[in-house]
Amino acid sequence: MAKRKRYTRTPVIRPKKYCRFKKSGIKYIDYKNPDFLMPFINEQGKLLPRRITGTSLKYQRKVAVAVKRCRHIALLPYVADQMK
């Protein structure tokens, strides 16, 4: 068996993620503004997970509701190939 090469991974230092709602003190997420919701969805119009956006649980729930409302009133698509 071939000897497995050992990689020493250099730790990547990244700035810590933060919840942008907590940081900027936004209490209400407007579902009528699709532009505002854009950073929280991917190209297919799916919600991005918290581990990517860094949103806290409290506001992730609100984002999810806002996106769903926005989809319902046809300001955001339910499915898209390349929305951005």
Next chain:
Amino acid sequence: MAKTNYESVVVLTPVLSEKMLQEAVSSYEKLITENGGELIHKENWGLTKMAYPIQKKTTGFYQIFEFAAEPDAEIVDKLELAYRRDEQVLRYLCIKLDKHAVKYNERRRNGEFNKPRELAAPDVVKTAPRHISQVAEAKVELLASEEEE
């Protein structure tokens, strides 16, 4: 009992004439006020492009009402019933506003956010290019966190 604030968004068919639109809007306004609701704000976005077609229509008239009413008055039920009966309505959404939402709407009305939709040209196609910067940002974030795992 304390009044609750509600918000209602209606999407009406684009085939309506100006007059029919006005009529429809005022009939809903009347429904709200006659049932003891207090109309706080109304907003018309005009003909707006929708993200996906509804009943084979790609645009719609967006109308927003914000009103305060007693929860016992069942005003939302009546309004929704009227929406459902109306064939001109493509979509509707009625929601209860919490205190943050009320505050936010007040600030929005006072033009604290520089994005009142009715002032921006409503007929401008609201899709692709304006999000590009955001896409790039989101993608970088996405890639970064995928590497991490």
